Amino acid sequence: MKHLCPICENKAAVPDFLCPECRKKVEAYNRLPKCSVCGQPKTTEPVCTTCKEQKPQFSLALSCYHYDKEFRSALLDYKFHGQFYKAKGFSMLLLEKLKKSGLEIDCITAVPVGPKTYLKYGYNAPLELALCMKRMLKLSCYPNLLRKKWFVKRQSTLPAHKRAKNVKGSFFLNRFYKKKIKGKQILLLDDVFTTGATVSECSRILKQNGASKVYVLTLLGNASGE
Ligand SMILES: [Zn+2]
Ligand SMILES: [Zn+2]
Numbered sequence: 001m002k003h004l005c006p007i008c009e010n011k012a013a014v015p016d017f018l019c020p021e022c023r024k025k026v027e028a029y030n031r032l033p034k035c036s037v038c039g040q041p042k043t044t045e046p047v048c049t050t051c052k053e054q055k056p057q058f059s060l061a062l063s064c065y066h067y068d069k070e071f072r073s074a075l076l077d078y079k080f081h082g083q084f085y086k087a088k089g090f091s092m093l094l095l096e097k098l099k100k101s102g103l104e105i106d107c108i109t110a111v112p113v114g115p116k117t118y119l120k121y122g123y124n125a126p127l128e129l130a131l132c133m134k135r136m137l138k139l140s141c142y143p144n145l146l147r148k149k150w151f152v153k154r155q156s157t158l159p160a161h162k163r164a165k166n167v168k169g170s171f172f173l174n175r176f177y178k179k180k181i182k183g184k185q186i187l188l189l190d191d192v193f194t195t196g197a198t199v200s201e202c203s204r205i206l207k208q209n210g211a212s213k214v215y216v217l218t219l220l221g222n223a224s225g226e
Contacts, residue, residue, distance in 0.1 A: 006089030063221030091132035
C-alpha cells in the first residue's frame with residue numbers, strides 16, 4: 001500500500017508518515033507557546049485564563065494540531081466515512097506527541113462514545129486510536145474503563161458555556177477495572193479538545209476511583225486564533 005499522509009492524502013515523505021507540507025505545519029504548531037495545563041496555544045501566559053478560572057481535573061492535555069478545516073475533514077473521513085486506514089497515521093502522530101512530552105504513563109483508555117452513537121456507527125474512533133497506540137507502546141489499554149450513560153446530549157451540539165453542565169455526571173467507571181487503575185498514571189485519548197469539559201469530567205471520575213494522574217491527548221485542539 002502506498003504511504004499516504006493521513007491529513008491531506010498526498011504522498012508521505014517515507015520514513016515520515018506525513019507529507020512535507022503537513023510536517024511543516026505540525027512542527028510550526030509544536031513551536032507555539034501553549035498553556036501548561038490545557039496545552040492550547042491561546043495564551044502567552046504559562047497558564048491560560050480558562051484554566052486559571054476553573055482548574056481542569058487532568059494534569060495536562062496535549063493536542064497535535066489546530067482544529068483546522070483540512071485536518072477536521074480528514075478526521076471526519078476517518079470517523080464517519082470508513083477511511084479506517086487513517087488510524088495508523090493518526091496514532092503515529094499521537095505517539096510522536098506523547099514521546100516528545102516525556103510523560104510517563106501506565107495505561108491507556110479513551111473517552112467513550114454514547115450507546116446511541118455506537119449503535120449508529122458501530123465504532124468508537126478515539127478507542128481505535130488508543131488500541132493502535134497500545135500496540136505500539138506495549139502498554140495496557142482498558143477499552144471500557146469509562147462508560148457513558150444513555151440520554152446525554154452530544155457536546156458538539158451545545159454552545160461552550162453549556163458543555164460543562166451537560167457532561168457532569170454523564171460517565172461512570174466500569175467496576176471491573178477499579179483495582180487496575182489504583183495509583184496509575186492514565187493516558188486518556190480523544191479526537192478533539194474543545195472546551196476540555198468532557199476530558200475533565202472523565203479525569204474526575206478516574207481520579208475519584210484511585211488513578212493518581214490523568215493526562216489527555218487529542219488529535220485536534222482549539223481552532224487557531226481562539
Ligand atoms: Zn499532508
Ligand atoms: Zn489552559
